[in-house]
Amino acid sequence: MSYQTLEVFAEGPVAQVWINRPDLRNAFNETVIAELTRAFTELGTNDEVRAIVLGGRGKVFCAGADLNWMKAMAGYTREQNRADALGLATMLKVMHDCPKPTIARIHGPCFAGGMGLAAVCDFAFAAQSAEFCLSEVKLGLIPATIGPYVVQAMGARAAQRYFLSAEKFSAAEAYRIGFIHEICPDEELDDTIDALLGLLVDNSPNAVRAAKRLVHDLTDAPLTDALIADTAERIADIRASDEGREGVKSFLEKRKPSWIIPDPTPDES
Known part of the structure; x- marks a missing residue:
């Protein structure tokens, strides 16, 4: 299947899903949301696939919502906003419930909705240079649709701090609070994930x-x-x-x- 905003490879037991909008910091809009929903639905039912890696092309994992998409939302009615938010919520639920093990490959900024993408994956591995931020309250918003997954990943106490402060924090802090499973030098990120994949594909x-x-x-x-x-x-x-x-x-x-x-x-x- 062809995609406008993703690169999807399913060769052998491992599938790779790349958000491919490097010039826009891999920010998502309605097209990215629809395509991620479709990709994880299809890969989840592909008997040849035993694990899925989610990453971002360029220097950023995902910077959250696309600014042009946000500008369009500013003119939405409440019902239009609700329908739009349900699309994002559905995507997150599909990714969370995907029957195959999923790995977030995090490098560079992982902000706002990008943290939701990381949280719905079964494993979150980050490069040392990665940084994190739940920036929604700076814009007068809240991390509502990603909230259930982020709170589950980092715990309520840490969520209280980072939901309310909107401060940036490091990969080391993300590891300390349990949001990510492992940190490694940037140049070792793929090798570290490959080692995990080697374990996953050998299991029943x-x-x-x-x-x-x-x-x-x-x-x-x-x-x-x-x-x-x-x-x-x-x-x-x-x-x-x-x-x-x-x-x-x-x-x-x-x-x-x-x-x-x-x-x-x-x-x-």
Whole structure:
């Protein structure tokens, strides 16, 4: 599928999604929102894809909303603003619920809605030079649609500070508050992500999908009898699945499970 604002590559088990608006600091508008929704929907249902990396071309991960888009919104009615915001909220939910593991590749500024993109990914890896900001209140706005994901990623106490102050903070601070998983030198960012991808693609695709859903469902869930029963059902289902049986069997037989993708045959010419 062709895209106006994205570059999407799905070769082998890893898909790469690049926001490709470097001259506009990879800021998003209604087209970017629609295309990210479509890309993550399609990649999420592609059986060949086992992991997705989201990045930004140029020197910026994502600077938030496009200024021209914001100018247009200034003339919207409340109902038009609501419909527009629902499009962004839908995109974030689609990305958050994508059944494949997702990795945010963060370099340079990650501001406002860009922090929402990072927060909906399962992993957030950042270069040391990355910087972060929830700048909405400076413009008389609030980070509402991205809020549930950002608060979950950094915690309520940190969110109180950065939602209200709109101050910039470093990759080191983002790591300290738990918003990102790992920091590395800029030149090592891709190698660090590749190492994680090597782990992800060797795991059972069905188990990874079920484990991701399990984390979502257990987050803030009360410890009830119904929840305990549900977890028992889940482990019973996965044990009885084809991949569950194959995983245990291959472990006992001391061989690689069938879902492991063999290394390409080396060129002997």
